[in-house]
Amino acid sequence: MRLTFPHMGNMYIPLTAILQPLGVEVVVPPPSSKRTLTLGSKYGPEFACLPLKLNLGNFIEAYELGANTVVMAGGCGPCRFGYYAQIEQAILKDLGYELQFIVLEPPERHINELLRKIRDIAGRSSWWQIVQAIRFGYQKALAVDEIERSALFSRPREKVPGSTDDALKKALEMIHSAATPRELTAARERALALMGEVAVDMDRPVLKVGLVGEIYTILEPFANLYLERHLGRLGVEVERSIYLSGWVNEHLFRGLARGIGSGKKARAASYPYLRHFVGGHGQETIGGAVLYARRGYDGIIQVFPFTCMPEIVAESILPDISKDYGIHSLTLIMDENTGEAGMVTRLEAFTDLLARKKETKEAL
Amino acid sequence: MPVKVGIPRALLYYYYYPLWKTFFEELGAQVILSSPSTKGILTDGLKSAVDEICLPVKLAFGHVQDLIGKVDFILLPRLISIRKNEYICPKFLGLPDMVRRLAGIPPLIDVNVNRYKGNNELYQAVKEVGRLFTRNHLKIWLAYRRSLKVHRHYFRLLHLGLMPADALAVLENRVKNEPLPAPGKITVALLGHPYNIYDPFINMNIIGRLRTMGANVITAENLKQKIVRSYAARLPKKLFWTLGQHMIGAALHYLERPEINGMIHIAAFGCGPDSMTGELIERKARGAGMPFLNLTLDEHTGEAGVITRLEAFLDMVRWKMAGTVGVT
Numbered sequence: 076m077r078l079t080f081p082h083m084g085n086m087y088i089p090l091t092a093i094l095q096p097l098g099v100e101v102v103v104p105p106p107s108s109k110r111t112l113t114l115g116s117k118y119g120p121e122f123a124c125l126p127l128k129l130n131l132g133n134f135i136e137a138y139e140l141g142a143n144t145v146v147m148a149g150g151c152g153p154c155r156f157g158y159y160a161q162i163e164q165a166i167l168k169d170l171g172y173e174l175q176f177i178v179l180e181p182p183e184r185h186i187n188e189l190l191r192k193i194r195d196i197a198g199r200s201s202w203w204q205i206v207q208a209i210r211f212g213y214q215k216a217l218a219v220d221e222i223e224r225s226a227l228f229s230r231p232r233e234k235v236p237g238s239t240d241d242a243l244k245k246a247l248e249m250i251h252s253a254a255t256p257r258e259l260t261a262a263r264e265r266a267l268a269l270m271g272e273v274a275v276d277m278d279r280p281v282l283k284v285g286l287v288g289e290i291y292t293i294l295e296p297f298a299n300l301y302l303e304r305h306l307g308r309l310g311v312e313v314e315r316s317i318y319l320s321g322w323v324n325e326h327l328f329r330g331l332a333r334g335i336g337s338g339k340k341a342r343a344a345s346y347p348y349l350r351h352f353v354g355g356h357g358q359e360t361i362g363g364a365v366l367y368a369r370r371g372y373d374g375i376i377q378v379f380p381f382t383c384m385p386e387i388v389a390e391s392i393l394p395d396i397s398k399d400y401g402i403h404s405l406t407l408i409m410d411e412n413t414g415e416a417g418m419v420t421r422l423e424a425f426t427d428l429l430a431r432k433k434e435t436k437e438a439l
Numbered sequence: 440m441p442v443k444v445g446i447p448r449a450l451l452y453y454y455y456y457p458l459w460k461t462f463f464e465e466l467g468a469q470v471i472l473s474s475p476s477t478k479g480i481l482t483d484g485l486k487s488a489v490d491e492i493c494l495p496v497k498l499a500f501g502h503v504q505d506l507i508g509k510v511d512f513i514l515l516p517r518l519i520s521i522r523k524n525e526y527i528c529p530k531f532l533g534l535p536d537m538v539r540r541l542a543g544i545p546p547l548i549d550v551n552v553n554r555y556k557g558n559n560e561l562y563q564a565v566k567e568v569g570r571l572f573t574r575n576h577l578k579i580w581l582a583y584r585r586s587l588k589v590h591r592h593y594f595r596l597l598h599l600g601l602m603p604a605d606a607l608a609v610l611e612n613r614v615k616n617e618p619l620p621a622p623g624k625i626t627v628a629l630l631g632h633p634y635n636i637y638d639p640f641i642n643m644n645i646i647g648r649l650r651t652m653g654a655n656v657i658t659a660e661n662l663k664q665k666i667v668r669s670y671a672a673r674l675p676k677k678l679f680w681t682l683g684q685h686m687i688g689a690a691l692h693y694l695e696r697p698e699i700n701g702m703i704h705i706a707a708f709g710c711g712p713d714s715m716t717g718e719l720i721e722r723k724a725r726g727a728g729m730p731f732l733n734l735t736l737d738e739h740t741g742e743a744g745v746i747t748r749l750e751a752f753l754d755m756v757r758w759k760m761a762g763t764v765g766v767t
Contacts, residue, residue, distance in 0.1 A: 385533075387491045
């Protein structure tokens with residue numbers, strides 16, 4: 076069995092860490108690229124959302140590298156993601172790609188349904204080994220998020236343009252190559268030290284912007300056209316509403332591990348704007364926007380893939396929060412036709428607006 | 440003066456209007472329906488809804504605005520789930536919250552209808568609505584029973600092959616003594632969300648046009664739930680959208696019926712569930728060699744373009760019936 080999985084930002088690092096100790100042969104698909112997207116939008120349904128198309132492209136590219144099995148998560152709606160695997164399987168089958176699918180669905184009747192599938196993947200490893208592997212993966216997810224957070228801090232303040240991203244790339248590689256928990260501890264320290272070495276100018280004025288929206292487009296830099304990088308260069312410190320480890324903690328461990336899982340707080344803050352969950356991260360988007368506004372951020376950016384249903388509901392309501400709290404918001408919608416230059420122009424205009432508003436506020 | 444309750448002629452109006460109408464009238468309220476969809480109503484909707492949202496929801500915004508100033512309450516329940524372990528669509532979940540922010544809106548009746556866990560929360564929702572009008576529990580219960588009866592009658596009429604507009608005419612005793620039109624030679628299965636296929640404005644009167652072109656039209660609502668469900672169960676994984684289940688189940692059923700000569704799927708631009716169910720139906724139809732037409736509706740769809748495509752489609756169906764072309 077040569078196993079592959081869809082990309083979502085740096086998720087490949089913890090996933091590889093879980094699968095490799097179990098003796099599974101892992102084929103990491105090539106990073107999402109123009110080619111991935113072209114393949115995905117050629118074969119995927121026209122109005123499917125961007126993540127489905129990129130997933131499809133990832134699978135085809137991984138197949139070309141010799142993968143024969145896909146592992147991915149399922150779901151039970153109302154967001155489309157819950158039916159991704161079945162649609163992708165049907166498309167790939169018609170195209171003649173022989174890929175097996177192992178879909179980890181939330182168990183409907185009994186936890187055994189899920190455990191059996193994990194057993195299929197893990198082969199002859201013991202449950203103890205599986206638990207250890209998952210813990211190792213979670214440790215890596217935490218380390219990756221720590222590094223990303225420090226990149227978000229140093230990017231708008233870096234003295235040499237691009238130095239943060241160079242360090243980030245190296246630091247992530249260090250985490251990825253750590254093979255044991257002991258190596259990981261050392262790698263994490265070295266990686267954080269490396270991030271700390273980026274020369275920063277602490278006196279530079281920076282704008283603070285909260286990033287909310289759909290998880291895939293937030294976590295996958297290719298899907299959001301390197302939004303965080305562009306914002307960093309424009310002197311904006313980005314605070315993200317969703318991190319990989321927080322999401323894993325909340326959805327897979329049900330909040331068991333202590334961490335930054337702020338979903339509950341965000342959902343509570345979404346009242347009275349959005350009084351019910353709408354699937355996906357719609358309610359967290361609204362709640363997150365309210366929290367950022369209360370904490371005095373300069374602006375809010377919402378990002379989601381074209382036709383994403385929960386986020387459209389949130390988008391309809393976001394102007395009310397802007398009005399009530401006097402905070403500017405910008406909605407960016409991603410699909411295969413979105414151009415990077417067009418997005419950068421909008422970001423420049425938006426940051427100019429925020430900077431001017433901040434200046435007048437400080438002058439008063 | 441009785442309390443006036445406004446019901447927008449949009450979304451699941453095509454399923455639940457008889458039920459709510461009876462319920463409100465039993466409780467002594469007056470039901471006011473928004474006007475049939477027009478260009479003006481759609482334009483109002485377009486102005487107040489975000490660009491990205493799908494056509495039927497934009498139209499619903501317009502219908503709500505049509506009721507402003509005419510009514511004391513607007514019925515806009517939060518339809519979370521109308522069947523166990525299924526949802527409608529995220530936009531239905533957020534609809535009251537999106538509409539509430541419009542200017543000049545009368546109070547909304549936005550009870551949660553949630554049968555996701557399979558309990559009888561429908562009555563809970565109905566009871567909550569009834570409390571707005573009376574404190575008499577018995578009266579609410581009786582009104583509920585009475586409205587359920589009408590609801591069942593309405594669906595029985597649909598199962599006989601009537602379209603919602605005709606079934607409503609029967610319920611309201613508006614049927615004239617005229618002979619039925621002669622049935623056409625072709626039968627076409629029309630699949631799509633009820634609010635897309637039954638609103639003659641947004642789909643350019645597709646049912647009427649097909650009929651004048653000599654085709655009989657049947658839809659998912661003409662089938663009993665039992666049939667739809669048993670066919671939909673053939674999917675590798677259960678679909679979690681109730682309306683998607685109806686479409687898929689009906690499609691799979693009609694693909695096996697020899698009397699069905701063609702299949703039309705109507706999708707709204709940007710509709711999430713349609714992008715998935717449409718893909719599945721298209722693949723199945725192609726596999727079965729059934730002539731298939733996929734129409735996507737948005738606010739710019741041109742009438743002439745739709746007619747051309749319908750004509751071409753029916754030509755294809757006729758040629759196939761005559762044996763002049765092979766599998767499409």
